[in-house]
Amino acid sequence: MDKISKTVNVIGEAVARYVNEMGRMLLLLIDIIRWSFYPPFRVDLLYQQMERVGVKSALVVVLTGIFTGMVLALQSFHATRKFGAETLVGVTVALSMTRELGPVLTSFMVTGRAGSAMAAEIGSMRITEQIDALFAMAINPIKYLIVPRVLASIIVVPILTAIADFVGIVGGYFMGVTILKINAGAFVANMEKYVELNDIYHGIIKSAVFGLILSVVGCYKGYTATGGAEGVGKATTESVVLAAIVILMANYLLTAAMF
């Protein structure tokens, strides 16, 4: 009995902490939105962050796209061959990439590269009083540090997702047509026939939301970091895990709502 109530307590506390954290993140998000519309608009900072997020993540996103496209082709080839429907491999690859794996895997990679960097940078600024210094110099750190990172992620993650979709399909084509010898004409024709622009749009919209999530989580974790260098390390790892979980939950909700 005692053990059970203890377990319940522990779980309860964890849930409470989680809900609390979500609430705080929501408050930060409201602040971010408020400051985004508050002039002056810092295009210089936005551009700088877009470059950083993009450059940091481009290579890993391309690699992820290629190999995912290839493995999708391989897997669906084995499945479809049983019904003699190998020419559907292209569609399978394209739909999986554009609707699910492109957005999700891209945002995971960006989380690992850029989202974690946001947590680390802002966290170290927090513990070395650079955030306080910004306040003291009459610069709001949410506007100066966080808004450009969040906007940049919302813009860049969809672009990276489009790149991942494209190289994924190229990887699938290479695997299917060049290696597995599926008929190239049928491969492409089926893909054109069954993949709609909407599939691509939905994936891109999802990825914009994921960009928002990963940057808000990264910035939140950094902004609230305490406890010296160790605390910054902890904030960084936590930001990656939390962003990944929230992205997966959002992915489910958005998919359920859109398709």
Add this chain to the structure above:
Amino acid sequence: MIEITGLHKSFGEQKVLTGVDLQIPARKSTVILGRSGVGKSVLLKHIIGLVRPDRGRILIDGVDITKLGDTEINEMRKRFGMLFQDAALFDSMTVGANVAFPLYEHTNLKEKEIARIVAQKLEQVGLPGEEGKMPAQLSGGMKRRVGLARALALDPEIVLFDEPTAGLDPPMAEAIEELITQTQQDLGRTFVVITHSIHTAFHVGHKIAMLHEGKIIEEGSPRAFRKSLNPVVQAFLTPGEGKEEQA
């Protein structure tokens, strides 16, 4: 004129400030002395609204900053400059960009004019031509001097200095004290200087106050302060004991 009355601040169980009363006169240098960990930095951060008190008032020219909202306090901060204890330089920016930062953000000065001011400020703190270095390449004392240059870049009305001379060799400490005294005299600004160093205190202060166990236990002109009968003050002033002790 800054008037602090009945300032209380605790962090959890730990009571740091327990009723600080202090008047900081305008256009003068006021020094706050106190042992390490007594709450000097916390007190200084209250003055610029970085820490909110549990109780008490801080009037700046009659306006209670503890009651101000975000945007109002932001406006108020434009009148301030602050040197943080560990300088708090932006480590993603060069030394030059750090000093230029407040100028870029709050003035419409041309690039060239900003560069000129930055060069001049760096010269004043004994770091001429170091614009291109990154903060990570600097020693603690050098960082502090860059922080000083940044705090003074806008020639603000009120400047808060948290340990401006800690970690500097005696000639450099002397030079910084001289710079603070000179700047204060030339521009007639309100300076608040936190320090451990008796030397710095008497060199720059028009008024000296001592923070001890959460309260100001003594304050007055340097001359009056030196004659204080308070045993804690006397212990602090006695050479050899905690004199040039550094954090």
